[in-house]
Amino acid sequence: MRRFVALYRRLDRSTATSDKRAALVDYFRTAPPADAAWALWLLAGGKIGGAGARIAGSGELLAWIGEVANLPAWLVEECRAHVGDLAETLSLLLDDPAAHDDTPLHVWIEDRLLAVAGQDAAARRELVTGAWAVLDSEQRLVFNKLLTGSLRVGVSQRLVQQALAELGGIDIALIAQRMLGAWQPGPGFLAQLLSPQQTAADRAQPYPFFLASPLEAPAGTLGDIGDWLLEWKWDGIRLQLIRRGAEIALWSRGEERLDGRFPEIEAAARQLPHGCVIDGELLAWPAEAAQPLPFTALQTRIQRRKPGPKVLAQAPARVLAYDLLECEGEDWRARPLHQRRDALQQILAACADPRLQLSPAVAAADWSQAAALRDSARERGVEGLMLKRRSSPYQAGRRRGAWWKWKLDPLSVDAVLLYAQSGSGRRSTLYTDYTFGLWRDDALVPVAKAYSGLSDAEILELDRWIRAHTTERYGPVRAVQPLQVFELGFEVVNRSSRHKSGIAVRFPRVLRWRRDKTAAEADRLETLQALAR
Amino acid sequence: MPADADDLVIATPAGLYCPAGDFHVDPWQPVARAVITHGHGDHARPGMGCYYTSAAGLPILQWRLGAQDYRAFDYGEPFALGRTRVSLHPAGHVLGSAQVRIECGGTVWVVSGDYKRQPDPTCAPFAPQSCDVFVTEATFALPVYRWPETAAVARDIVAWREECAARGEAAVLFCYALGKAQRLLAELRAHTDQPALLHGAIAAGVEVYRAAGVELLPTGTVAEQAPRGGGYAGALVLAPPSAAGSPWMRRFRRVQTAFASGWMQVRGNRRRRHVERGFVVSDHADWPALLQSIEQSRARRIIVTHGAGDALVRLLGERGLAAGTFDTRFGSED
Numbered sequence: 065m066r067r068f069v070a071l072y073r074r075l076d077r078s079t080a081t082s083d084k085r086a087a088l089v090d091y092f093r094t095a096p097p098a099d100a101a102w103a104l105w106l107l108a109g110g111k112i113g114g115a116g117a118r119i120a121g122s123g124e125l126l127a128w129i130g131e132v133a134n135l136p137a138w139l140v141e142e143c144r145a146h147v148g149d150l151a152e153t154l155s156l157l158l159d160d161p162a163a164h165d166d167t168p169l170h171v172w173i174e175d176r177l178l179a180v181a182g183q184d185a186a187a188r189r190e191l192v193t194g195a196w197a198v199l200d201s202e203q204r205l206v207f208n209k210l211l212t213g214s215l216r217v218g219v220s221q222r223l224v225q226q227a228l229a230e231l232g233g234i235d236i237a238l239i240a241q242r243m244l245g246a247w248q249p250g251p252g253f254l255a256q257l258l259s260p261q262q263t264a265a266d267r268a269q270p271y272p273f274f275l276a277s278p279l280e281a282p283a284g285t286l287g288d289i290g291d292w293l294l295e296w297k298w299d300g301i302r303l304q305l306i307r308r309g310a311e312i313a314l315w316s317r318g319e320e321r322l323d324g325r326f327p328e329i330e331a332a333a334r335q336l337p338h339g340c341v342i343d344g345e346l347l348a349w350p351a352e353a354a355q356p357l358p359f360t361a362l363q364t365r366i367q368r369r370k371p372g373p374k375v376l377a378q379a380p381a382r383v384l385a386y387d388l389l390e391c392e393g394e395d396w397r398a399r400p401l402h403q404r405r406d407a408l409q410q411i412l413a414a415c416a417d418p419r420l421q422l423s424p425a426v427a428a429a430d431w432s433q434a435a436a437l438r439d440s441a442r443e444r445g446v447e448g449l450m451l452k453r454r455s456s457p458y459q460a461g462r463r464r465g466a467w468w469k470w471k472l473d474p475l476s477v478d479a480v481l482l483y484a485q486s487g488s489g490r491r492s493t494l495y496t497d498y499t500f501g502l503w504r505d506d507a508l509v510p511v512a513k514a515y516s517g518l519s520d521a522e523i524l525e526l527d528r529w530i531r532a533h534t535t536e537r538y539g540p541v542r543a544v545q546p547l548q549v550f551e552l553g554f555e556v557v558n559r560s561s562r563h564k565s566g567i568a569v570r571f572p573r574v575l576r577w578r579r580d581k582t583a584a585e586a587d588r589l590e591t592l593q594a595l596a597r
Numbered sequence: 598m599p600a601d602a603d604d605l606v607i608a609t610p611a612g613l614y615c616p617a618g619d620f621h622v623d624p625w626q627p628v629a630r631a632v633i634t635h636g637h638g639d640h641a642r643p644g645m646g647c648y649y650t651s652a653a654g655l656p657i658l659q660w661r662l663g664a665q666d667y668r669a670f671d672y673g674e675p676f677a678l679g680r681t682r683v684s685l686h687p688a689g690h691v692l693g694s695a696q697v698r699i700e701c702g703g704t705v706w707v708v709s710g711d712y713k714r715q716p717d718p719t720c721a722p723f724a725p726q727s728c729d730v731f732v733t734e735a736t737f738a739l740p741v742y743r744w745p746e747t748a749a750v751a752r753d754i755v756a757w758r759e760e761c762a763a764r765g766e767a768a769v770l771f772c773y774a775l776g777k778a779q780r781l782l783a784e785l786r787a788h789t790d791q792p793a794l795l796h797g798a799i800a801a802g803v804e805v806y807r808a809a810g811v812e813l814l815p816t817g818t819v820a821e822q823a824p825r826g827g828g829y830a831g832a833l834v835l836a837p838p839s840a841a842g843s844p845w846m847r848r849f850r851r852v853q854t855a856f857a858s859g860w861m862q863v864r865g866n867r868r869r870r871h872v873e874r875g876f877v878v879s880d881h882a883d884w885p886a887l888l889q890s891i892e893q894s895r896a897r898r899i900i901v902t903h904g905a906g907d908a909l910v911r912l913l914g915e916r917g918l919a920a921g922t923f924d925t926r927f928g929s930e931d
Contacts, residue, residue: 076864077873135740136915142908143741148865156741156862493865520869 065199067095068103068169069206075217084219088227097251098170104257105249107217107224112173112210117181120192120211122150124185132193133157145540146493148486151208155201165198177210222461232258240272240460245321270304270315271341271389271397272460276450276467283431283470286451293401293454294426294434296446297469298384299359299556299570300347301366305329305383305420307336308393314346322346324369326381332419337411339393343458344385344423351380351418355445360558360568384423385412389458397458404458441472447555448472474553474571475595477587478578480508481548484530485541487515495530495542496523498574500552502565504589508546511565511592512554517574526577549581550574557596565589567596605681605699605706606732606900608923613708613732613902617701618681620649622708625926632683634710635694636661636775639928649676651685653721653809654693657775660805672721688712689723690880691776692806698726707894708732708902711927713879714886715747718783719776719811723890731896736881736929737859738901738909744859744883750876751784754833757855757874758791762831767849769834771841771872772857773930774799776880778835779806781857782813784878785833794819794829796836796845819848841870859883859931879931891918903927 074087088107092100106112113119120128130140135157147153172195180191192211199207209215222236225243229236242257256263286292302317312333314322323330326346336342348361361379365371388408389397396404405422412422426449428434438449448471456466479500487496497515501508518526529548536543553575560568569592606615612624620630627644634640636657641648643662650658652669659667670676672695675684680702685695690711697708707728714723754770761768772778778799785793792815795803800818807813819834829849840846841854859879860866867875882890887909891899898919901910906922913920 079873133740136912139740139908139912143739146739147741147863152864153741156743159743493863494869 065165065167065169065172065203065206067091068099068106069203071103072206072215072217073202075219081223085223085227085230088219088224089231092227092231096168096170097254099168101249101251101254102170102173104224104228104254106210106215107219108221108243109214110249111213112177113181117178118188119177119181120188122212124189125150125154125192125208125211128189128193129154129157129196132196141539145486148493151212152205154196154208155204158196158201158204160200161198163198164200165203172207173210228258232260234258234260237272237460241269244270244272245315270306270313271343271395271458273302273304273317273343274387274459274467275462276452276469277462277464279451279468279470283434283451286431286468289428289430289434291454293405293452294428294437295386295423295450295452296426296441296444297448297450297471298345298347298356298423299445299447300345300356300362300384303344303346303383304389305333305336305342305344305385306390307333307338307340307342308390309338322366325365325371327371328376328419329381329383332383332415332417335415335417336420337392337414339390340388340411341390342383342385342408342411342420343387343389344383344420347382347384348379349382356382358445358556358558359570360560380419382419382421384421386423387458399457400455401452401458402454438470438472471555474555474573474575475557476551476553476575477502477592478549478581478585479511479552480546480583480586481544481550482508482510482546483541483543494523494527496527498550500550500572501546502587502589502592504565508583508586509565509589511563511567511589512552512569512572514550514552514572514574517553518577522577546583549578549583549586551576551578557592559593559596565592567592603704605701605704605730606708606923608925613923613925615678615681615699618679618683618699620678620683621645622697623710623927630678632678632685632697633658634688634697634708635691637691637711637928637930639926639930640710649678649683649685651693651695654695656805656809657691657693657802660801661775672724686724686726687721689714689717689720692720692779692809692811694720696724696726698728704729706730706732707896709734709890711736711881712890713882714889715744715879717747717780717880719779719806725890725893727893727895729896730898730900731891731894732900732902732923733887733891734881734903734927735887735901735906735909736903736931737879737883738887738906740884742859742862742879742883743885744862744879745877747784747878748787750878751781751788754781754785754855754857754876755788757853758789758831758833761853764851764853765830766851766853767829767832767834769836769840769846769849769852769854770857770876771836771838771854771870772799772878774837775802777857777878777931779803779811779813780880781835781878782816783811785814786812789814791833792817794832794834796834796840798837798840799835838870841872881931903929 071091075084078084126140130137144153180188195207225236225239229239247253304315306313312330316322347356349356365379388404391407409422441448451468453466479502481498482501483499484495485497499510499513501510530544533545534542552572554569554572556570558568606613611626611628613622620632621628622632623634623640624631629646631645632649647666649668652671655669672687675682682700684698688694688696688710699706705728707726711734712723758768794817854872855874856870856872857876857878861875862877899913901922902925910920
């Protein structure tokens, strides 16, 4: 594991992307394939064990470290709240052993961790505490991160893919495509990933999604509006619909197969010609309705592997198609958007199924008319406009320049800070996760949690304020005197029976600190309820 | 913790106060008689009528506070204040740092000031004092704070400088100007003989230590060395944390930054400071050292003055000791 720990340390220390990439190339060039395959798995965000093959839950880890380090549970919890990261906390509470451990990464994972996964607690505890006893603090940190989830070492998927493309001398798009979906970490996969030839497995894979960037400059700077395709920005689930041979596959942007969850879409896709891949948005949208249902309706379907007739009737799904990535078995991504869209339109027209529709083009004569249309987005149940250059190829990942999302300005309310919890990563040891409330009668009801939007200086100041004005502590959470008012922005407000306030806000964030307002001047819950749909 | 009528030290708006001796310890408001534990700005402030200090700490107070009415005492040398007998004992924090031992009518209180238990070539080591009540700092009072061996950290600093040199970068190490900078220079002597360059705010304190006879790595000042050719590539530069992000940094065109502090034990702190490297070197007691010192004091009552005291107080309470806190204005810089 030493080599991988050294890579982790090098990645953790470097701030420049080029240094991180060089570290990755060095590692993959020299690491034994059996280890490198697991390193790739971990860097790509893969976990060890998981549902049904549990190695250690956070509660167990906290209990075990307390026993091993001879500390009461409350003190372990206090440490975790202070450090902000469970894996790091566990590694800091023990002293280093005298001996060195040189066991390779794949042996640790395959022969030890996976060997006890899902077994009784005593066996898992013995393995984990045994590892703590032989690993030094840097090794323990990485080992604990294998247990608790992601590495979080500032390496994006794309950076790993760049390093592998550089190492193998192959196109990054091919690497990215091969890494989509489920794969088994092993020397075989690594060899196939770096193979310069097209392989049979390549044919079953989706393409990496092309993601739009938020438009920050005025739309007028984009030039002639005639060069741009305008579409509504739908608030659903981005997906790829693959029709290859007998196979139909739905892939979400989270690179998950949605097979079986949306049978009506799969049925509609059977009418598509073979060798066809469509990029679109999945929405809950009853046939007779003028607008899609809010995102919360779609959420009721994501987790159901086999939806019953009642669910299917309450939240029927529909795909609004944006793009055609593959046509008659040929990769069309390099062709200009207008060409891809023309072909898409013809395919959908021939298919004529209301569950597969073209995402309509929004007509605007100039940018000011477009801006007026964007302002109407909320009443249409969309998030804003998408702007896509008609000549653009379909790229991979979030690349600036050709595709922009032009979202509505957020809704906002003035809310009172009620609770604070320490953050994670760069913001651990600081109280940066805030819960805000609005007035209902003469009480404050929590309505939103928000993390971002304050400057570093404001975060520090607020952290000090929180510590000095704590009224009660519940584990890592502090209740504070309800005095500070913040303007919160959010995209959408939905009615929700799952929330105490009766509403759920989407993408809440702190817009600014309203030092000019007293808590009594904060908004009432009814104000937010009036915005709900 | 409710004060007893015969408590030797109580918390007052001006600072910790000893009624029986009619003096304050490290007060933050002007008072007549101030016993000073060490020269850091949050402990030694201007405006006191008379300053009681260790002899070893006198040059530091003279540098920081200028001409004042000083009374300097050797470590262990008792002096009378009011009805009390006071003596100063090494705290191992920085040059001249002292614990204040106060004895009155058979009762002994010790106010630790800031202290550490690791060896430090720049100052006398912490000398445990038996007492009835131990007033301790708690800057790093959580079990996640356990310091690595300083020699290993010094080797890491040298290796880091060499890495920077290979990349044509300067290695700017942020550290506090009084104590930490000098300790680093003393520790580095064993591992390198390449001089370090100093930011102006650090140079003065280094001279105070040298004049006191502490052996340090040879140093130059940043302003003296004009950046010809490679400029500052490969130089180890010590600068105060306030220099981070300031225009002063612009002279290092290619640079890596690091921070030397106990706070660097937690990665979140390092990332928050936007430095490439964090070196765990602290002038405060870590968790095991706090517990060790409390035990060695044999005190039956412990009062925590500043830092993350809540957890320590609760733990000591669970172990059957009377434990409480004093609200103070001492900082948690390290």
